[in-house]
Amino acid sequence: MHDPSDPIELVTRALAAYDELVALAEEVEDEWSYVQDLAGAWRAELERAGAEAAPGAAAAIDRLADEVTGITDPHRAIDWLSTYPQAVLLALGVDPWAAA
Amino acid sequence: MRFQDAVPDARAVTYARIQADPLVTAAAEALADATPAERLLARAVMNGETLDAGGWRTAFPTLFASGREPHELARAERVLAASLAVAERGAGVRDQFRGAIVEALTVILLARRAGPAVQRERRILFDGVRSEVHPYDVTVERPGAAEAHDCKWGARGINADVLHQLDDARAHAADEGERLSVGLVVFDAARSCQVRLAAQTAPTAGIGLVTLETLERLAREPAP
Numbered sequence: 402m403h404d405p406s407d408p409i410e411l412v413t414r415a416l417a418a419y420d421e422l423v424a425l426a427e428e429v430e431d432e433w434s435y436v437q438d439l440a441g442a443w444r445a446e447l448e449r450a451g452a453e454a455a456p457g458a459a460a461a462i463d464r465l466a467d468e469v470t471g472i473t474d475p476h477r478a479i480d481w482l483s484t485y486p487q488a489v490l491l492a493l494g495v496d497p498w499a500a501a
Numbered sequence: 502m503r504f505q506d507a508v509p510d511a512r513a514v515t516y517a518r519i520q521a522d523p524l525v526t527a528a529a530e531a532l533a534d535a536t537p538a539e540r541l542l543a544r545a546v547m548n549g550e551t552l553d554a555g556g557w558r559t560a561f562p563t564l565f566a567s568g569r570e571p572h573e574l575a576r577a578e579r580v581l582a583a584s585l586a587v588a589e590r591g592a593g594v595r596d597q598f599r600g601a602i603v604e605a606l607t608v609i610l611l612a613r614r615a616g617p618a619v620q621r622e623r624r625i626l627f628d629g630v631r632s633e634v635h636p637y638d639v640t641v642e643r644p645g646a647a648e649a650h651d652c653k654w655g656a657r658g659i660n661a662d663v664l665h666q667l668d669d670a671r672a673h674a675a676d677e678g679e680r681l682s683v684g685l686v687v688f689d690a691a692r693s694c695q696v697r698l699a700a701q702t703a704p705t706a707g708i709g710l711v712t713l714e715t716l717e718r719l720a721r722e723p724a725p
Contacts, residue, residue, distance in 0.1 A: 435657070438696045446692075457562025464560040471550050474592075480548045480655055483693040487541050491563055498537060498690060498714040 408454040408493065411462050415489045416447055418466035419482075426482055428475040436479060443486035446497070455494030462492055502647065502679045504623045507636035513622065519601045520621070524590070528583040528598075529605035531576075537714040538564055539580045544688060544713065546584035547599055557581055603652040603688045607639045610719035611650070618643045625649060625681070627673040633666055639686075641723070647674070648682045648723050656693035659685060664703035671707055682723045684709030691715065 423440045427433060465488050469481050487497040507513060519525065532540055542561050551557070558565040564577040587598050604621065611619045622636045641648035649670055651663050667683040674681035687694050691712040698705050711718050 432657070435697065435700060438700065439656075439693060442692055442696050455563060456566070457559070461560050461562050464556055468545075468549055468551060468556075468560065477548065477592075479657055483656060483689055484541065484545050484548055487690055488545055488560060491538055491541065491561065494563070497541070498692070 406454050406459040408450075408458075411454055411458055411493065412447055412450055412489075414466060415462050415486075416444065418470050419444065419447065419485060419489075422469045422472070422478050422481055422485060425472065425475050426478040429479060432479060436482065439479075439482050443483065447486050447489060450490055450493050450495045453494065455492065458492045458494070462489055465489060465492070502674050502677050502681065503626050504620065504640060504642050504647075505626055507622045507624050516597075516601070516622075519597050520605065522598070522601075524583070524586050525598060525601045525605050528587055528602045529609055531579045531583040532602070532606050533609045535576060535580050537716075539577050540688070540713050540716070542577065543580050543584040546581065547587050547595055547602075549588060552585060552589055554581060554585060557585075599654040599688075600652065603654055603686060604638050606688075606716070607650055607652050607686045607719060610716060611639060611641055611648075613720040614722075615641045615643060615648075625670050625674075627670075627677060630673050633669075635666065637666075637670070645680060646682075646723065647680065648684070650684050650686050650719075653685060653687045654689070656687055656689045656697040659687065659694065659697045659701070661701060661703040664701060664705060664708060667708050668704040682709065683707070684711060686711045686716070686719065688713055 423436060426436045465485060469485050472478050472481060490497040532543055542564060546557055587595050590598060608619055608621060618641050620640045620642055623640045624632055624636045626632050637649040638652040639650040649667065651667060653659060671681050671683045685708060689712060691714060694710055694712055
């Protein structure tokens, strides 16, 4: 049965928006390698998350995904490559800065 | 080794006006006592498209949960209000404000440890060494315990020029038998900074790194 607050589903939704963000950020050719490395580091953290979603996580992730998928400027997308996964992890109740 | 005011060129005059804007001060003061999560909220709002406060409260449920203590809710609301005030200035202006906010925040935190020894936009001069064109964002000017900090809004701001400037200053000070701690203050996660630093060929050893989640360190201890 479909559960919008299922942690695995939340992470899947968050990652789909992140992939859109990465695709936009890749348009900055000079930063292509940085974009790949940065996205790889945070994607791994997102993939590890999701054992249990905190209250409000589903609405938070929808709001954050709306925010980043509305971006059209690739430079701003690079800024969000770091901010977005941290905010998603916080919403899931995971410490984004653990063992950095 | 000696410190000197930077020559006020057109950029410096423009930037001084931004630094003096009450919005910069309000944001820096709100962030000085904020938690890492509240600082992340500020980063998101000042990077964001939406100016809807309710939307940001939805995006950061752990900061605005009804079960939080009133003083915690008030602190998060203060950060949100200050960040929205900056975001409302528009994309072009907020880019300039964000850098100034990180510098102002750095000054506030360093001043808790070093008081009036904290200065902004200063050059560091060494005997027989051509001085750098760009001043250091924030310095702590104390004999035997001097510091130079470069402030960045995001990890992407870390580049070879910045690293060389900090490393050169540290090395020149050592040549003169002086101790100069140098560091980067980045309003971004350590993980993102480490990714950026890993791709640099410029020297990174001996350069301290304070990030969004460890900013309190500025008030407690100098860079290594």
